[in-house]
Amino acid sequence: MAISVKSESPPEVAGERRDDGVFVLNLSGTWRLDRNQPDYNPWRRLKNDPIPSRIVISGRGLEQWDSSLLIFLRGIQQVCPPKVAVELENFPPGAQALLRLARPAAPAPSPAKLSGLIQVWRKFLDDTRYTLEFVGGLTLALGRLLCCRAYFRATDFWAELQECGPAALPIITVISLLVGTILAFMGALQLKLFGAEIFIADLVGIGMVREMGALMTAIIMTGRTGSAFAARLGSMQANEEIDALQTMGIAPMEFLVLPRVLALVLMLPLLTVYANLLGILGGGLVGVVLFDLTPRQYYLQTVNAVTLSAVFSGLIKSVVYGVLIAFSGCLQGLRCGRSASAVGDATTAAVVHGIVYIIVADAILSIVFTLMQF
Secondary structure (H helix, E strand, O other): OOOOOOOOOOEEEEEOOOOOOOOOEEEEEEEEOOOOOOOOOOHHHHHOOOOOOOEEEEEEEOOOOOOOOHHHHHHHHHHHOOEEEEEEEEEHHHHHHHHHHHHOOOHHHHHHHHOOHHHHHHHHHHHHHHHHHHHHHHHHHHHHHHOOOOOOOOOHHHHHHHHHHHHHHHHHHHHHHHHHHHHHHHHHHHHHHHOOOOHHHHHHHHHHHHHHHHHHHHHHHHHHHHHHHHHHHHHHHHOOOHHHHHHOOOOOOHHHHHHHHHHHHHHHHHHHHHHHHHHHHHHHHHHHHHHOOOHHHHHHHHHHHHHHHHHHHHHHHHHHHHHHHHHHHHHOOOOOOOOHHHHHHHHHHHHHHHHHHHHHHHHHHHHHHHHHHO
């Protein structure tokens, strides 16, 4: 890029030390890539003199220039020690602007280190704020659903029902049978000491319908479905699909979260009933095969022991667990970062938080039901 029409002359560099100790470089001539640049290093000239505190480069004698001038100036800046300031005088504004762009940005100052307690408190406040925003958004979405104004596809809802219900039956079957078997066997070892093996049915029936059926089903669904919610929504967040939905005016809370919450809340009580029946069946197998109970004895004792209040308490817990599992999975998925590792972190957090929520809710509900004699 030429800035002058003067006759071309070779590029020259002249250096001189002023009385105040400042070293001045005077550039003149035509500086272009098709001309050989002078191989000039001010430190070779100053090797027997004290290093100046400042170098001034003057471009008063420049005729034409292009990027070769910038290369030369950048080289001078690089060979200067950090404590020596380099200043430009009488240079075209364009050359100064390009040189500033070529200069590497200063490293950003590292943030002040905070104490561990302050970091924990700030993270707690951030998590609380995001959780409250998520709860508020979900509440508004449920309100729009009650007003028949929520927007999500019926096909997505039925797909989530299939995923949360029938697709989970194999693992629920295996775990529930084993839980009922373990309860019966561990209880029977103690009841046998008193000749009260018949109460195996009471132990397994009440334990399954009131506590273990809903709890084990919820933990299984946390690891299976809650993690799937977090992984899918996290992948959509990483691929900017959720941003695309928002750009098109579609609320992710209604379109993505609401069908998943509804599907899990509807399916978990049904899975709990199924788990209760299989757990009682597993306990019956232990009682009949190992402790000489007849199937009729076990059945009648179970019917007499299990009350409707015990059944409903387990179903109420399952509804609460369903809300918490879907809440944890969707919350972590929408909060996911933009990388593959962030998706894994969100999935892990969904499972861990979901299990913690379930245990805390179980403790609270058990105390409440006991005080209410329910």
